[in-house]
Amino acid sequence: MAATLEVRGLTREFRGFRALNGVNLRVDEGVIHGVIGPNGAGKTTLFNVLSGFLKPTQGQVLLNGRVISGLPPHEIARLGVARSFQISSVFPHMTVLDNIRVALSARTSLGYAFWRSDRILDRFRGEAEELLAAVGLAPVAGREAATLGYGQKRALEIGLTLALRPNVLLLDEPTAGLSAHDVARVVESIRRVAAGRTVVLVEHNMGVVAALSHRITVLQRGRVLAEGTYAELRADPAVIEAYLGGAA
Amino acid sequence: MTARRRIGWSLLGAAALVLPLVVYPVLGADILAWALFAAAFDLLLGHTGLLSFGHAAYFGCGAYVAALLATRLQAPFPLNALAGGVAAGILSLPLMGLSIRRKGIYFAMITLAFAQMVYYIANQWRGVTGGENGITGVPRGHAFGVSLVSSTVFYYATLVLVTLALLLCWRIVRSPFGRILVAIRENEARAQSLGYAVGRYKLIAAMLSGALAGLAGGIWVINHGFVGLDAVHWSTSGTVVIMTLLGGMGTRLGPVVGAALVIALRDAISAWTDAWGVVTGIIFIAVILAFRRGIVGTLEGALGRRAAPAPAVPAPERPLGTIR
Numbered sequence A: 001m002a003a004t005l006e007v008r009g010l011t012r013e014f015r016g017f018r019a020l021n022g023v024n025l026r027v028d029e030g031v032i033h034g035v036i037g038p039n040g041a042g043k044t045t046l047f048n049v050l051s052g053f054l055k056p057t058q059g060q061v062l063l064n065g066r067v068i069s070g071l072p073p074h075e076i077a078r079l080g081v082a083r084s085f086q087i088s089s090v091f092p093h094m095t096v097l098d099n100i101r102v103a104l105s106a107r108t109s110l111g112y113a114f115w116r117s118d119r120i121l122d123r124f125r126g127e128a129e130e131l132l133a134a135v136g137l138a139p140v141a142g143r144e145a146a147t148l149g150y151g152q153k154r155a156l157e158i159g160l161t162l163a164l165r166p167n168v169l170l171l172d173e174p175t176a177g178l179s180a181h182d183v184a185r186v187v188e189s190i191r192r193v194a195a196g197r198t199v200v201l202v203e204h205n206m207g208v209v210a211a212l213s214h215r216i217t218v219l220q221r222g223r224v225l226a227e228g229t230y231a232e233l234r235a236d237p238a239v240i241e242a243y244l245g246g247a248a
Numbered sequence B: 001m002t003a004r005r006r007i008g009w010s011l012l013g014a015a016a017l018v019l020p021l022v023v024y025p026v027l028g029a030d031i032l033a034w035a036l037f038a039a040a041f042d043l044l045l046g047h048t049g050l051l052s053f054g055h056a057a058y059f060g061c062g063a064y065v066a067a068l069l070a071t072r073l074q075a076p077f078p079l080n081a082l083a084g085g086v087a088a089g090i091l092s093l094p095l096m097g098l099s100i101r102r103k104g105i106y107f108a109m110i111t112l113a114f115a116q117m118v119y120y121i122a123n124q125w126r127g128v129t130g131g132e133n134g135i136t137g138v139p140r141g142h143a144f145g146v147s148l149v150s151s152t153v154f155y156y157a158t159l160v161l162v163t164l165a166l167l168l169c170w171r172i173v174r175s176p177f178g179r180i181l182v183a184i185r186e187n188e189a190r191a192q193s194l195g196y197a198v199g200r201y202k203l204i205a206a207m208l209s210g211a212l213a214g215l216a217g218g219i220w221v222i223n224h225g226f227v228g229l230d231a232v233h234w235s236t237s238g239t240v241v242i243m244t245l246l247g248g249m250g251t252r253l254g255p256v257v258g259a260a261l262v263i264a265l266r267d268a269i270s271a272w273t274d275a276w277g278v279v280t281g282i283i284f285i286a287v288i289l290a291f292r293r294g295i296v297g298t299l300e301g302a303l304g305r306r307a308a309p310a311p312a313v314p315a316p317e318r319p320l321g322t323i324r
Helices: A043-050 A074-078 A096-107 A116-132 A151-161 A179-193 A206-212 A230-235 A237-243 B003-022 B027-049 B058-070 B079-099 B103-125 B151-173 B176-186 B188-194 B198-224 B234-247 B253-270 B276-290 B294-302
Strands: A007-016 A017-027 A032-036 A058-063 A081-084 A168-172 A198-202 A215-220 A223-228
Touching: A007 A230, A017 A043, A017 A198, A017 A215, A017 A223, A032 A043, A032 A151, A043 A081, A043 A151, A043 A168, A043 A198, A058 A081, A058 B294, A074 A096, A074 B188, A081 A223, A096 A116, A096 A151, A096 A230, A096 B176, A116 A230, A151 A179, A168 A179, A179 A198, A179 A206, A198 A206, A215 A230, A215 A237, A215 B253, A223 A230, A223 A237, A223 B176, A230 A237, A237 B188, B003 B027, B003 B151, B003 B188, B027 B151, B027 B176, B027 B198, B027 B234, B027 B253, B058 B079, B058 B198, B058 B234, B079 B198, B151 B176, B151 B198, B151 B253, B176 B188, B176 B198, B188 B198, B234 B253, B234 B276, B234 B294, B253 B294
Parallel strands: A032 A198, A032 A215, A081 A168, A168 A198
Antiparallel strands: A007 A017, A007 A058, A215 A223
């Protein structure tokens, strides 16, 4: 079940430096919204605010009309907003299967049961194996996450995000560093996974952005430079000058 | 359980049963109390990845409360010790509640500061704690009608209680809660973004650790019949850190072995010199340099056996772009 994500007048300052300056954004249900911009434009800061790791200095983030900015990250996650990280953020010394199981048990309150045996987590095994198969990690389920290759860690990252069964997906450069073949695979996964969900996608790869996004916002130095479809932005002279002109 | 492990545990159990024949029973019960203290401490260090420099606050709190209950209310064992544990758990709520807002070295410093505050209060509140003189004449009393005046009998009573408490510690580690603690230790930001209220988990772990440390203090004071400011001194906090690191943090038997070793060393060496601290310190340095994972940790590694969710050192904090 998808949700509407809205950002109103979002400003985030760090001791006088405005990483985000009056950003407005609206993502409707089921839409994939791309966010692009040169390095330093504020994309990661935007994601950190959306997922609760930062509070806005001014402005609000709304989920289905309800203000969520200011809530701690774990509560925002419980409201169905799942985030993937730009640098693969997994649990390195746990097995791939355990990584997913930890994500799956987050929805329950089993985590607090310090008096029960952890064998009770076996109940998540089936669901975990399904999820691993969906991201292509079934063969390495028993390996420590730290031993995975880069592309596999990326896949695990996405797997963890999906395990939350989220309404909103915040994907931070999901194809960064992947080979062309893997990029194509990830694009297909995202397309599948985005069905019925609301997605905000930060990417540098223009091909990926063009292929997936319904609408795109261009950020530059913390402000929204332009917003529209890929075709519209490609023709916008301001955007071309600032970004698209020099990109891949 | 494999046959080899069964043999190992049986040997350990047998050793625990005959210990009063090898050492003074009071020393034996001391080892048990400190073993529990170290195991409780390791719950926070080896497992949650939080290094507390002020755990004496809980050990001492448990000791003082148990002593007061035994002397003023004639509360029997193990009730007095258990009440000490509960008191320490209650104490840990505000203290740890504030401390866990910081991580790493800052967390350690805050815990040390709080422990020093507890020390100061213990010193000043003479009416209750006896100040510098402490509380003397704490009776062994009875447990379920059986007199504990005999140190041997007390040792076995303690063995039962400590075994149960250690089983609880080990269960906590291998519970769903324990798994989440490992996840938090490995990647806190990730755990948060999956929906875990990380602060709450750390606080619960800290309270369990504090309560069990308090129980250890309660057992310790009934054993010795006396509690003074030493129990809340920073050197007590330091001793438990050494025991845990020496034995191997994040392992089941590491803290137990570390406690036994340090207590035995202290006892053996102080027979011929006052400088047992120096000797223990040197041994500690040597072991840590040679066996980074402690005695038990290294042994387990050598035997190819992995401890439950793999411990070792806390994972470094991940950069998140910009973090609040």
